[in-house]
Amino acid sequence: MRALVCRRYGEPEDLEVTELPEPEAGPGEVLVGVRAAAVNFPDVLVVADKYQVPSPLPFVPGSELSGEVLATGEGVSHLKPGDRIFGVCSTGAFAERAVLDAGQVATMPDTAGFAEAAAFGVTYRTAYHALRSVAGVRPDDWVVVLGAAGGVGLAAVDVSRELGARVVAVASDRDKLALCIRRGADAVIDYAREGLKERVRELTGGGAHVVIDPVGGAAAEQALRATRWGGTFVTIGFASGTIPKIPLNLVLLKGVTIKGLELRTFGVHRPDLESRDHGELLDLFAAGRVRPHIGATFPLADGAAALRHVADRRAHGKVVIEVR
Ligand SMILES: NC(=O)c1ccc[n+]([C@@H]2O[C@H](COP(=O)([O-])OP(=O)(O)OC[C@H]3O[C@@H](n4cnc5c(N)ncnc54)[C@H](OP(=O)(O)O)[C@@H]3O)[C@@H](O)[C@H]2O)c1
Known part of the structure; x- marks a missing residue:
């Protein structure tokens, strides 16, 4: 599969679009055919090795996506191949396929498109x-x-x-x-x-x-x-x-x-509030009462330009990488 890979820390332009082996879903995980992945400011920091939590090289950046379930790992019963889903991960979203913790994945509302769903998780939560x-x-x-x-x-x-x-x-x-x-x-x-x-x-x-x-x-x-x-x-x-x-x-x-x-630690310390907020927020999203604004889209081949757009303070709302 094609992916945007960070092999050395630095600028967005140091990222390479390259072929990687196909990932597989392990227990409690879901394999997703990625349709869209959204860029967040922390992605720029992670690639520059300036984020609180370092990502060991090499890695595929990107922490939120939408797409279709291709396969589920052992113990995952609430999702099945073909489901339209969106979710968050620590890295790995800027690729044709990604593996996510099934607990971090939700079914997309019929009212939302792939770009909006990909751009929802991090900033709205x-x-x-x-x-x-x-x-x-x-x-x-x-x-x-x-x-x-x-x-x-x-x-x-x-x-x-x-x-x-x-x-x-x-x-x-x-x-x-x-x-x-x-x-x-x-x-x-x-x-x-x-x-x-x-x-x-x-x-x-x-x-x-x-x-x-x-x-x-x-x-x-x-x-x-x-x-x-x-x-x-x-x-x-x-x-x-x-x-x-x-x-x-x-x-x-x-x-x-x-x-x-x-966001990373809130749910660890206040799982009650995280769960309440998440439920309320998904209801608002499904009802179309809140929606991310997509200011710019880029193909995966121009993924570096998407990160550059955010790094240079040019983003209006969310920047999305359309994978397929
Ligand atoms: N606490 C959390 O869990 C959490 C979660 C997600 C993001 N974040 C953090 O929240 C911040 C915003 O993230 P985001 O994804 O919303 O980023 P974003 O879309 O790029 O927005 C950042 C905004 O900051 C302003 N800004 C001021 N000086 C800037 C500079 N030198 N470079 C870039 N932007 C500058 C810009 O607005 P103006 O041009 O209008 O000033 C820009 O619209 C980041 O620091 C990110 O790490 C934290």
Whole structure:
């Protein structure tokens, strides 16, 4: 089978499209004929060997996909060949075939296409846990989303709207802000040109109840300063490349709660909340109430260009590699 392979850590352009042996499903696993796989910012970090969890060389990057079940391993009874499925894995999605833990796979709703299903798992689960379980967003809360036109950001806009919150989407150019408005944001701020703290306070009449931050860098402290007393700041990631250092006097003065959400470990520590959120989110997806926005698609042969698109801050919503 053809796959996008990382044989040495580095840039997206160091990836090679090459032939690999056919994988097989072991006990508790499912072999999938991949139709689409979505790119996440962490894929760029994994290929550069800058991710928290290193992937030993050589490996096939990619952590979410959709496709058809080709075979099931021993002990898997809820799936059968031909089922249209989507799911997440740690690596291996950017290939014609992939093996996934059957517990990480769900049947695709009839209403969703392969690209949307592939692009759903990582960003929507991240956004939903962050908003629903970590921040405890309530109807009419003001939620400020940084990097709001990116994968996690746009999912957070979509989910906030669905939870009945009001959303201020923060992004770096006019096209990204226009996309956020089309996707349901109530207000937007261009943080490349406007004062984030002042504009949030003006727009929300006193400050944010919740901040969702997948960006970090200088914007994080400005957003923290823009929370109202008793607000919640959820750190998701550091796409800017800079991990902010926050002065604790701000926390003291504002009575703000700073929390973190990491998809990889959330379910290990809170399997109850993970299971509840997952069920609710799949219902919303099946009903068509939340949907990822696919900003760009690339064939597997141009997989490196798909990762480059994300690395260069050009992604609008999700970038998808169409495999077949
Ligand atoms: N905690 C978790 O479990 C979890 C799960 C998934 C992702 N993440 C993390 O969340 C972050 C976002 O992931 P994503 O897949 O949504 O990425 P993405 O689609 O590329 O979006 C990232 C956004 O960050 C902003 N940004 C600011 N400075 C940037 C820079 N120097 N380079 C690239 N982007 C920059 C961009 O928005 P503007 O141009 O508008 O500033 C961009 O839209 C990443 O740090 C990722 O590792 C964490």
